[in-house]
Amino acid sequence: MGAFRDTSLSLFTDLYELTMAQAYWQAGVTAEACFSLFVRRLPTDRGYLVFAGLEDMLDALSGLRFGEDDIAGLRSLGLFDDGFLEYLAALRFTGSARAMQEATVFFANEPVMEVTAPVIEAQVVETLLLNLFNVQTMLATKAARVVEVAGGRSVVDFAARRTQGIDSAIKFARSAYIGGFGGTSNVLAALRYGIPAMGTMAHSFITSFDNELEAFDAYAKSFPGNSTLLVDTYDTIEGVQNAITVAKRMREQRHDLNAIRLDSGDLLSLSVEARAMLDEAGLPDVLVLASGGLDEFQIEALIESGAAIDGFGVGTNVGTSADYPWLDCVYKLVEYDGKPSMKLSEGKETLVGPKQVVRHVDAAGMYAGDVIGGVDEPVPDGAITLLTEVMRDGIRTIGTCSLDELRRRCSRELERLPAGCRRIQMPDEYPVAVSDNLQGRQRSARQAIIKRMPDSN
Numbered sequence: 001m002g003a004f005r006d007t008s009l010s011l012f013t014d015l016y017e018l019t020m021a022q023a024y025w026q027a028g029v030t031a032e033a034c035f036s037l038f039v040r041r042l043p044t045d046r047g048y049l050v051f052a053g054l055e056d057m058l059d060a061l062s063g064l065r066f067g068e069d070d071i072a073g074l075r076s077l078g079l080f081d082d083g084f085l086e087y088l089a090a091l092r093f094t095g096s097a098r099a100m101q102e103a104t105v106f107f108a109n110e111p112v113m114e115v116t117a118p119v120i121e122a123q124v125v126e127t128l129l130l131n132l133f134n135v136q137t138m139l140a141t142k143a144a145r146v147v148e149v150a151g152g153r154s155v156v157d158f159a160a161r162r163t164q165g166i167d168s169a170i171k172f173a174r175s176a177y178i179g180g181f182g183g184t185s186n187v188l189a190a191l192r193y194g195i196p197a198m199g200t201m202a203h204s205f206i207t208s209f210d211n212e213l214e215a216f217d218a219y220a221k222s223f224p225g226n227s228t229l230l231v232d233t234y235d236t237i238e239g240v241q242n243a244i245t246v247a248k249r250m251r252e253q254r255h256d257l258n259a260i261r262l263d264s265g266d267l268l269s270l271s272v273e274a275r276a277m278l279d280e281a282g283l284p285d286v287l288v289l290a291s292g293g294l295d296e297f298q299i300e301a302l303i304e305s306g307a308a309i310d311g312f313g314v315g316t317n318v319g320t321s322a323d324y325p326w327l328d329c330v331y332k333l334v335e336y337d338g339k340p341s342m343k344l345s346e347g348k349e350t351l352v353g354p355k356q357v358v359r360h361v362d363a364a365g366m367y368a369g370d371v372i373g374g375v376d377e378p379v380p381d382g383a384i385t386l387l388t389e390v391m392r393d394g395i396r397t398i399g400t401c402s403l404d405e406l407r408r409r410c411s412r413e414l415e416r417l418p419a420g421c422r423r424i425q426m427p428d429e430y431p432v433a434v435s436d437n438l439q440g441r442q443r444s445a446r447q448a449i450i451k452r453m454p455d456s457n
Helices: 015-027 056-061 068-077 083-091 119-124 126-150 166-178 187-193 202-205 210-222 238-252 267-280 296-304 403-415 435-454
Strands: 032-039 098-100 114-119 154-157 228-230 259-262 285-288 310-314 329-336 353-362 369-374 388-392 433-434
Touching: 015 119, 015 154, 015 166, 032 119, 032 126, 056 098, 056 114, 056 202, 056 388, 068 083, 083 119, 098 329, 114 126, 114 329, 114 435, 126 166, 126 403, 154 166, 154 285, 154 388, 166 187, 166 403, 202 210, 202 228, 228 238, 228 285, 238 259, 238 267, 238 296, 267 285, 267 296, 369 435, 433 435
Parallel strands: 154 310, 228 259, 259 285, 285 310, 369 433
Antiparallel strands: 032 114, 032 329, 098 114, 098 388, 353 369
């Protein structure tokens, strides 16, 4: 145990997915199944969610295979039949998938992806698909909310050092860029995804010099075309004055100071005072940036109170979605061997069968309400269907969308969503209905399941 270092992501699964798979295989329960991935309910203060992670989810499906080290690791657990392990060694995903486009806004109970494949293939990817979907969708939504309240002011990702792990930090940078952030301080994410790399300086740089002015001068000389000075290491107002001194020296060399950054204290009053000092010094183009534990709630309060802040660096509270760090997302069997399947648990009843989400649009082009129905139901004129084929016979059928296109799509989606649904506190509920036809199928499926149950009397 512990010696299997070349295992693949196919083993990123809960043990019960594999024990169920063996039981399926031994029982001959191997027919085609359809699973729906959806979010049961929206988190507190969320009026919508932004779908992110589709690229990774498709990679997970197309890359499903258990290599030699995977099989050796599973054998070491002492749980699995040798014949089943041989079956797993040859397993590939051969099914199909339909999904919403990445960066689409969606709502509770709407299927975001539906996977149809022989039941074992569709079952063993559950954990991985949910993980890839959960973290990226949660973070893209959080980022979009920050961008919404920033009202056109720049927002940059500073979250890398306090996210839950390296992978989370990288995925946050990507998700946040989709949600509208201007860039990231995370160099690896910037280079991997083509996101603008942005940053300023740390307090340690300033405290390494004899005084603040000397530190500012050194940085400005090193980066004359791109300097942002952190002014709160000692006394913030004195720091602003030192930044003004350096900005004037830079101007003599035909360079301009980009910005100053406030990272602590009363950001409202300090930003107003700093802006006045910069303007009085003839430096109206020097920006005032702010950071330090900010999220959409604090940013909205600062702007509404009149803060003179041109941009925000956000880290911990946004990069971890601190107020609601998870989604109630599930992946449920909705059809097996052509027959509807459903869960009857109170408060967790699932909608049967392969489905489609139809989005209605009003005369102004705004989203007016969604209907969840069967995949075979007719689509009203002027409505939009949200789920499209993304994989067939184990091969993806859509191209890769650029990150900039996803970012533009997210912006367009949010522009078409009613303003009340975009509010960051107590948003309006977007109307989502279940079609009459699907409700009828639900009733029939429920009655059929109840009839199959042993008589409790």
